[in-house]
Amino acid sequence: MSASTTTLHPAALARRPTGRRNYARQYWLFAMPAAVVVVAVILFPWLFTFVMSVNDWKVSGNVYFVGLGNYEHLFHDPRFLWAVVRTLYFTTAAVVAPMLLGIWAAVCFAENFKLRGAARTIFILPMMATPVAIALVWTMMFHPQLGVLNYLLSLVGLPPSSWVYSSATVIPTLVMVETWQWTPLVMLIVLGGITSLPIDPYEAAVIDGANGWQMFRYITLPLVWPFIVVAAAMRIIDALKAFDTIFVITNGGPGTSSETINMLLYQTAFGYYDLGYASAMVVVFFALILLLSGVLLRMRKWEHGV
């Protein structure tokens, strides 16, 4: 139960007659058009962002070259540093919760049961729905006096929560919205993996007397791992970049309690019109995202160990 596509294929290719390898070399041509488009659309913004980040660039003022001044300022700016901390806190929770629930949901939905189609359709509706629209409705539900959520809490005998109206509960509440919305994406990706699993190992396992958890742990999980990694990568990136729901529901508040890097970035660029400083923030933010998703990409090779 080791080795994966990623490691097997090159070996397989190498064993083939030399004539085939020319084909292999040509495969990258397939990626060219997409790569060209992507580079064309993102290259200019990158360069421009970098140029802005080394200048004191305010919308209504003159532009001065300040070198790494903006970056230096960033690392002494408590508001930014706290935004980094909050972003990591939010991201961790907004990845872990949907991943656990999503894998659980995928295992459940892989079973055959009555109304499976209907249940699955309902389950994936949140991720289909438009985030802005969803966020507006959640906001109404969170209202501390008139919101339906506090009423539901009171029905089951729980004290009312302040939801997004208190510094202590705002991020957990936003994580709840994010989880509600994006667990289905995790479920779909992982389900794609589970349903394509071969049957042989299960047959063998059943004969060996393995129970459900053991089969999940030692067969399903390792085989589905690449899918889980893809789902986790998407979650990390999306959670780091989360904007719409936080923007609409709290706009970073109360105070700065839910001000993630993205919120502060928006505020700096479009509230304070400080494009230079905002651009420096983009560069650092981008580096952070690359770092985290890079770590995850490495984990794609985790299968070796299983």
Next chain:
Amino acid sequence: MTVAPQAVRGDQATKPAATRAAAQLRAVNPYRLRRQLNRVGLYASILFLVSPAILFFFWMLSLSLKNELDNTAYPPVFLPHPPTLANFIDVFAKNDFLTYTINSVIVSFTATGLALLLGVPAGYGIAKSKATKAAVLILVARVTPGLSYLIPLFLMFQWLGMLGSLAPLIITHLVITVPIVVWIMIGYFEGLPIELEEAALVDGCNIWQAFRYVAVPLARPGIVVGMILSFIFSWNNFIFGVVLAGRDTRTLPVAVYNVLTFEQISWGPLAAAALVVTAPVLLLTLLMQKEIVAGLTAGGVKGG
């Protein structure tokens, strides 16, 4: 059809689907009681997983069908009596939602179509050549925060005089849709059995033909998933539209945000507008559900 090629490459054609494994398991497992308990647990799990979505959409619908006094009543009024369409009429009377819908349709369809055209071959190429660098490059587009594009792209499109049209929106939406399609297709193509393509190549196909007539049909479920996901992301995108869309090019998510009027809170119309924006994707979900399920479970390598 995906992953675990060592099994696929076994002497038999794939008999995938854990569901079948589970069925097998049930047939073998002698402990009926435990099975019953598992069943109960399964249904409880499903109920737990599905109820938040049911509650949310019910409440959204309820808000949109009640008058303002009922909407802000406490304890909340759950069932609208009588239901009113006034909120929807209000939304359509005050906003040009038809234009916004057409804009959203054009942008999302074009961006998704182009993404498939570019992304499916790219996913294939990357999967086959193990071009991790290309994968990373395309992933980078997915990774870059949308906000960072805004200022430079806005200035660029303005400089090119393109801002009055939908083109800037479609182009920026490609940054969202292409990476999704590529990313998903890599996973699908990586799992395809090589034998089929090898056979095609031996039969005298070139790699393009092998791709077009062997790999693409096999990967159709993946294409469907990629298409749906990229369509959603494109349809739902808010931040690009906020900056790049003008009066005539506004998309629905931006329009719904505009319903949040200053100096007057209006939960009913807001919920109604939210529902109008979301309805097409929800409807699409209902229609495409079969495709998604088929794409994910049918294990299409028959007759390999």
Next chain:
Amino acid sequence: MIGRRTLLASSAALLAAPAIIRTVHAQSTFDWKRCKGQRVVIALTKNPRADCLQQHQKEFEELTGIRVESEQMPEQQQRPKMVMELASGRPSFDVTHFSLHVSKRVVGTGLWLEDMRPYLANPALTAPDYDWADMSPGALRAATQPDGRIDSLPLESDIWLVYYNKQLFQQKGLSFPKTFDEMLATARKLNDPASGTYGFVARGVKNANVPVWTSILLGQDQETVTPDGRTLLTDTPGAIWAGEMYKSLLRECAPPGVIGFNWNECQTSFMQGKVGMWLDGVGFTPPLLDPKVSKIVDHVGFGVMPAGPKAQACPVFTDALGIPVQSKAKEAAYLYCQWATSKQMLLNLVNMGAGASPRLSTYQDPVLMKASPFGQEWLQTLLASMKIARSGLPEIVPVNEFRDVIGIALSNMIGGADVAKELHAATTAFQPVLAQSLKT
């Protein structure tokens, strides 16, 4: 930077100009049709003022033969979009509707908008009955840049006042407070969390909450910066007193969750009849008296901002219309601005309850006086407030950042933080930003 005195003198000189023009051209009929067939694009901020303009838009088109394309955008979008478009030098609009208390210095520093003075002085472009001198001194001051340029015409002066629930007041035998100390005492008496009733509500969410605090601060006869706009006055004893008042009112007497309330949550709470007093802008009146959304239609009272230890004043925030220098239809755009800020249109605005007029003549209109759309108490409160109105936010370039930094401090106070410490910290944090903004 020009001092306020010079500024006043220059606007006074300007006030005289239209009067001369009027005597010369009183006889000639003004040609509204001079830009017939042109097209202007109006970028409006979503608010009741914009509703009023759009309702009467047809009249303007008939009057001038100019085709108008207008649209409203929420301020969170419109503000940055306006600035970005103006900065990029290719604005998509011919007239922009913006808040002077937010964007005045940004557009002023960028020299992005047309100086209106030549237009106002040109009898071919300005109707004789326009009467620029009729604009209130406060509105004139708001519309004038430090260098003397007038790059926008004031459309509305949003007065801040106190809405109160007469029913709740009667139940406890209370009368409307005259000072902030009384207000706090009254709020405490009204407060009854057990029954879900609260004494007071106002914005607690950062940025939006700053005008609430400055409303109280004006009672100390001081604003947030020195008149030259260089030094912050946000941690003076007066400022700390205002902070303590703000903290007591919102921490002790407001509904839970007020730290996240913007105007809309406040309004919703108040309309439910669960809150005794609500301090905010006059433009929020119409929904309170609309039986379709409000449960307290018959119980809404209007009160002038209470007095502080040193003064009684209420903040005022001005909306204005400006024309980008790159507009290709400047004259038509000017005709629109002129029409929108004319006596009749501003009277329409008040009659709609869309806000307070920046024109003095509006409040001498006999029809309005007799049949105020929202009752005499509303009108009298408005009139009394106009007389004590002062600027509620500093006229500096980084005003948004100012609102965030101070606003965060205020939010922290609701959470229980020490007022003096928070204000000192916020002042120390913002002073360099202000200094930086003055350099360029």
